[in-house]
Amino acid sequence: MLLFLEQLLNGLQLGVFLFLVAAGLTLIFGIMGLINLAHGSLYMIGAFAAATVTNWTGSFLVGLLAALPITAAVGMAIEFVVMRRLYDRDHLDQVLATFGLILFFNELIAMIWGRPPLFMTVPDILNGTVEIIPGIPYPIYRVVIIGVGVLVALVLYGVIARTRVGMLIRAGSTHREMVGALGVNIRVLYTLLFGFGAIFAGLAGAMAGPLMSVQVGMGEGILILAFVVIVIGGIGSVRGALVGALLVGVVDTMGRAFLPTLLKTMLPPAEADGIGAGLSSMAIYLLMAVVLVWKPRGLFPAHG
Amino acid sequence: MADHSHRMGAITRKTAVLAFGFVLLAALPGIAHLMDEPFLVSTFSRVLIYAMAAVSLDLILGYGGMVSFGHAAFFGVGAYVVGILAHHAAEGTTVLGLAGTNLAVVSWAAAVLVSAGVAAVIGALSLRTDGVHFIMITLAFAQMLFFLFVSLEPYGGDDGLMMMGRNDLFGIDLSDDMTFYYLCFIALMAFLLLTRRLVDSRFGMVIRGCKQNERRMRALGFPVYRYKLTAFVIAGAGAGLAGALSANHTEFVSPDFLHWTMSGDIMIIVILGGIGTLYGPVVGAVVFLMLEEFLPLAFDSVGLEGLKEHWRFLFGPILILVVLFARRGLFGLLAGREARDG
Structure with a gap:
């Protein structure tokens, strides 16, 4: 039971991570199409920036805070140079051009930092454990990640649903020309919004640094998981991204933790290990398939 | 007037380009030996295999408007079927109650059937949606199969699976690079002929109609979903055969065959060569793999050693420029206006 709760926390933590990445992705898709x-790549850049600045200054907090403006700047630069030419293009063009960006950034990072992974340590103050559930000492750092994720979800909801900027963003997503005609500089708004989405990816990357190795190509695995998340949640919906991220995080973690053991009760151990490993790595995709059969547009389909 | 002369069977720019390309590929082993670069024969076998995978993708991408970002899955499944059957043949063991085999006829047919089956399942689920959902879902399913093969320890897992030589095709010696090249050549030409006829058939017209306006096709009474799924399965089968050839070419299969960057590469080949042209992907495969082969060497020889390993640093921006400014692809540039029929 304790193990179960601990894995549930791990699942939540992975889910929060995925939410941070998926939120930016779904926001940009939902609003700019x-x-x-x-x-x-922005996630990867966030991680590299945080790792480098942390190693210079010795302070994780400084590293984390430096990563945010850096990814925002890179994000806005991408928007300015490439993305704004793609808004009116079909999805195929967008996929290919942004695939080109991935190739570019992966090689750029490899040229600057090399292929071997960088390592980041968790700052001392976050290095202990805390018993948020009695009997389970749980790393503080992971608790902090869960907290940050919840905070981001709240802020995002607040900004989009309750502020004037959020209102413009929502209006711009449905009636772009109209909002422009009313005197809002929609180009600048989109550039800023893109930077905003990039910050989330950078934040997730920076926080992932101490948990996973910081290396070239680290962004792609998480990107595909984020795709699964927003397909499940409904593309363009921030609420869907949150639900989808938590579902995927929990299913993935639980599957890896318990499926092989569960199978061992039914199959010979050698086979159970193999099939268990295979099944648990496929679990979230099967989840996606089930959701698709049930609701082809995701759990919370956005308008349009 | 141009259209008229075309119908009269006069030599148009397009037929000239096609004839030239055909002769060039048919004579390639000879050219390679004249140039004293025999390794080119093997390199170009790879080109033909990739071209076949890309043509199969062009069928659904260029003609059906289905942006599948998981085409490497079928390529990889085809390769693994051949690899796994050869593995069991070498060990004398069975898989799912079937004995392994080294016979090309059996194992290539199995590769085509299994990848068609996988395409049927993935397609049936993915085609319930469209647009950006479809892109992400095909990508995700391909990734699922990637992880499946990574976790299949009996078949090498992450490290992949070695084959003890190429398959046995009626006793023909496929280990000879020239023989293998012509086998790939014949396979590609046969596949091009098949897809050409398919695209020009009534079935092809329906598929192309779906790309232009799916709602209208539905209103006309066509079971759109079934047509699209059929095209998807045919494309999967073609990629599976390319995978089977690729396994024979390298005598090795690994999860990298299904990696999502492989799907990306196949898609780039289609776009680079010219989407919705069928022949364009062949041009794209030649150019893409030649760039991969020679761009690093070129950087090295002009003193930019730093870029040798990082040729994709330049290729990424080139790709972006092609997408933004050169929509017709290379075949479009070569063959002119009549290149595209998708």
Whole structure:
């Protein structure tokens, strides 16, 4: 039971991560109609920026805070140079051009930092454990990640649903020309919004640094998981991204933790290990397939 | 007037380009030996295999408007079927109650059938949606199969599976690079002929109609979903055969065959060569793989050693420029206005 709760927390933590990445992706798609494969590159850039600055200054917090403006700047630069030419293009063009960006950024990072992974340590203050559920010492750092994710979800909801900027963003997504005609500089708004989405990816990357190795190509795995998340949640819906991320996080973690053991009760151990490993790595995709059969547009289909 | 002369069977720019390309590929082993670069024969076998995978993708992408970002899945499944059957043949064991085999006829047919089956399942689910959903879902399913093969430890898992030589095709010695090249050549030409006829048939017209206006096709009474699924399965089968050839070419299969960058590469080949042209992907495969082969060497020889390993650093921006400014692809540039019929 304790193990189960601990794995549930791990699942939540993975889910929060995925939410941070998926939120930016779904926001940009929902509002600008742009599918951005290079979102994973922004995640990677965030991680590299955080790792480098942390190693210079010795302070994780400084590293984390430096990563945010850096990814925002890179994001806005991408928008300015490439993305704004793609808004009116079909999805195929968007996929290919942003695939080109991935190739570019992966090689750029490899040229600057090399292929071997960088390592980041968790700052001392976050290094202990805490018993948020009695009997389970759980790393503080992971608790912090869950907290940050919840905070981001709240802020995002607040900004989009309750502020004037959020209102313009929502209006711009449905009636772009109209909002422009009313005197809003929609181009600048989109550039800023893109930077905003990039910050989430950068934040997730920076926080992932101490947990996973920081290396070239780290963004792609998470990008595809984020795709699964937003397909399940409904593309363009931030609420869907949250639900989808938590579902995927929990199913993936639980599957890896318990499926092989569960299978061992039914199959000989050698086979159970093999099939269990295979099944648990496929679990989230099967989840996606089930959701698709049930609701082809995802759990929370956005308008349009 | 141009259209008229075309119908009269006069030599148009397009037929000239096609004839030239055909002769060039048919004579390639000879050219390679004259140039004293025999390794080119093997390199071009790879080109032909990739071209076949790309042509199969063009069928659904260029003509059906289905942006499948998981085409490497079928390529990889085809390769793994051949690899796994050869593995069991070598070990003398069985898989799912069937004995392994080294016979090309059996294992290539199995590769085509299994990848068609996988395409049927993935297609049936993915085609319930469209647009950006379809892109992401095909990508995700391909990734699922990638992880499946990574976790299949009996077949090498991450490291992949070695084959003890190429398959046995009626006793023909496929280990000879020239023989293998012509086998790939014949396979590609046969596949091009098949897809050409398919695209020009009534079935092809329906598929192309779906790309232009699916709602209208539905209103006309066509079971759109079934047509699209059929095209998807045919494309999967073609990619599976390319995978089977690829396994024979490298005598090795690994999860990399199904990696999502492979799907990306196949898609780039289609776009680079010219989407919705069938022949364009062949041009695209030649150019893409030649760039991959020679761009690093070129960087090295002009003193840019730093870029040797990082040729994709330049290729990424080139790709973006092609997407933004050169929509017709290379075949469009070569063959002119009549290149595209998708």
